[in-house]
Amino acid sequence: MHERQSFFTTKQGVFTILIVILAILPLLMSDFQTNLLGRFLAFAILAVGLDLLWGYTGVLSLGHGIFFGFGAYITAIYITIESSGGGLPDFMMWSGMTELPWLWQLLSNPVAALSLAILVPMFVATLLGFFTFRNRIKGVYFTILTQALVLTMVTLIISQQQYTGGSDGLTNLQTIFGFSLSSPQTQLVLYFLTLIVLTVVFFSSLRLVNSRFGKVMVAIRDGENRLRFSGYNTAHFKTVVFTLSAGLAGLSGMLFVMQIGIVTPTMIDIIPSIEMALWVAIGGRGTLLGPVFGALLANTGSTYFSESFPEVWTYLMGLAFIIVIIYLPKGLMTIGDKLTKKRRGSHANQSAGKPTKL
């Protein structure tokens, strides 16, 4: 390879430093802040998955809110059942239900619930991916279809009041595996669990994009037709990446709902779905590391501003979208790139498509 560079300027290095900081931070923060940061870490998992799909493979899904939502809802249903102590959840009784619907009964098993929280989004993504990619429906057309998926599913969730709590969502989430969700200890454990999951997801994704599979992903992004004439069934590859990405969104939703203790349709609708793409864009598409920062910074900013100056925040977020998309196609990583460029000379611009090897 080229001249050896210090570990701390590689993606692995920067990410490791970040993880160490994030592991220390709970000591310095209030329980509330730790919990908040834990949720953002869950978002970062989704952002990494979305980057695999959008940044590396060039397929933009604006349907990740619903995949996240599947994970969140399924997990929340399990928690609701556990919290109701075997009885019917309140909102079901209000809707006139007399016994637990079979789907819910299935989800009262923790193993089934936690696996379905990941498998259901993957399944839906496989279906949608299969039926669109094989027909060469791509680019914006695919993106619009993913938005329609969100709209359809959210409408369905809202209308099925007796199963999903309708537009109020599922709110009575109290205990998981016997531990109270409101206790700081449980939340601290969940924080570290999320941090560990993020670490595993990040390094696995980094490995993936550096493998031949990752090169296929980039090739699909930059020249899908060429790749097909090289003998690849690109539709299959895209479906797999979409499915994987949806699974990570489900995982993210699962960890998120455990930490926030509520899930409502507004959290998973069209607008949050687009905001997820913003995290990736702000951080830098096709960099893996950028979207992690993007998710953490955008959500920190959002929480801070939306509490203090809600109006200003909406304007800021709107402007951020426009500026990042027009002027900073690689987001925050543009800055990182400029720093490393001096160090690495002419090879610096490889960092997006093909991360530096150690």
Place this chain on the structure above:
Amino acid sequence: MEAILLQLFNGLSLGSILLLIALGLAITFGLMNVINMAHGELIMIGAYAAYVVQLLFLTYLPEGMFSWYFIFALPASFLLAAFFGWLLELSVIRHLYGRPLDSLLATFGAGLILQQLARTIFGAPNVGVQSPTFLAGTIEIFTLSIPASRLFILLLVAACVGFMFYYFYKTKSGMRIRAVMQNRKMASSLGINTRRVDSTTFAIGAGFAGVAGTVLTLIGPIGPTLGTAYIVDAFMVVVVGGVGMLIGTVASALGIGMFNTIFEYVTNASMGRVLVFILIILVLQWRPNGLFHLRTRSLD
């Protein structure tokens, strides 16, 4: 029989509303290949324009004149939305031609700003716009009693579509627009100012969004997020119809409206939506490029 006819009319009516919302997109997305997520906000701007015109009439003119506000609201909403569209093109979209996904995200940001602007000016809660009296009642056709406003919308949409066909296919400036969209370099070397054509075209598309906004005030109350509810449906209409084909947009809007009404009648509102979504995916299996699409030699 009567029930069926009524459903058919409802389908047609829904289709006409979808069509009106999608008409502007048929221009900006269909011709210019720009994904303008702020289209919904341009609709919202049109709706508030109608609201303001109505307020002015209520405040300054005698009661007998009130119903005339609608006649003024239509051009006012067209012009105001066209102006905002022109601004949007100038500030954001100009930089993003040829990058449709990026135009989607950037215009979403612009949409957020416009929404917030509306909230700042008019407040977050929905406001109602009083329909003009001549559109308030029902009209008897054969045995059906049909809301006058719905019938009016149907006719207005037909007029808009007719105008668009005429403008794009029969007039000089319409031809110029199509020339630029089909072969920018060629058109430019023939002396057409492509920048001006771009901004004009986009403004026209935005203007139609404004008209749609005025029409939506006849259906229900309006608010800053009015457009969000319709934007995705509108894009679906254009995609299913075949991008760049006005006739496709018409067929697809009416088809989706019709099926949506039928499915909702047979099941319920939300299942109806699910079924329409599945139907759209199925239609795209059969016609991946939309209902109307010319087989061409070009590689994408």
Place this chain on the structure above:
Amino acid sequence: MPTSQQANLLNCEDITVQFGDFKALNHFSFELEHRELHFLIGPNGAGKTTFLDVLCGLTKVTKGNITFEKDKSIKDMPEYEIARNGIGRKFQAPSIFPRLSVKDNLELSMKQKKGIWDILRATLKNEDKERIDSQLETIGLTEEAMQEAGSLSHGQKQWLEIGMVMMQEPQVLLLDEPIAGMTEEEEEKTGDLLTKLREDCSIVVVEHDMDFVREYSERVTVMHEGALLSEGTMQEIQANDMVKEVYLGQGRVS
């Protein structure tokens, strides 16, 4: 080289491709033998590129049959199947993966199992490295191996794409105007490359540059309005009155 029908590598019988009312190919038949360098010429709109598109699966035929290696019918195969079966296409405009290194471009194109699982488990074995290195040498890009392919010159990109197609170890190589936009020196290099490549496979080249065709061709097929006009050596073609009329008459031959 008179050979029986069966010995042909590729047989196209009576193929028609229709776009709306326009017939881009009109009852066109074509045969390709093993290890043959075959040039396709004809005025613009003659259907040359459409024909290559049909062979690689980009365009589907309206009517007619295409058989490859005796019994494989490729007319309904998806492009990736056709590619896996040994027909490789080089496009007119260089079509490479600009953000991957030259070496990675070749690595992806290399003949290998290209299913999801195969690619997930794939590693770069020593023999793969040797194959890539020798291909790099053939196309003269050894020094540029680690560069991003997007940073190559126009000519280098063309060679890289030829190299990529060759990595597929095709039996038929389809080239669309490979020397367009090249310097004279690059043209010569490309001609030598073609002569070298045909030791391993059959090559169909669409070309407008008559000097180039004269210098490197064996068999030439002339197309006109989607149909076959004439076939033979360049001398035979140049002596053909019909060809002169529709083609040379237009002053295209320098």
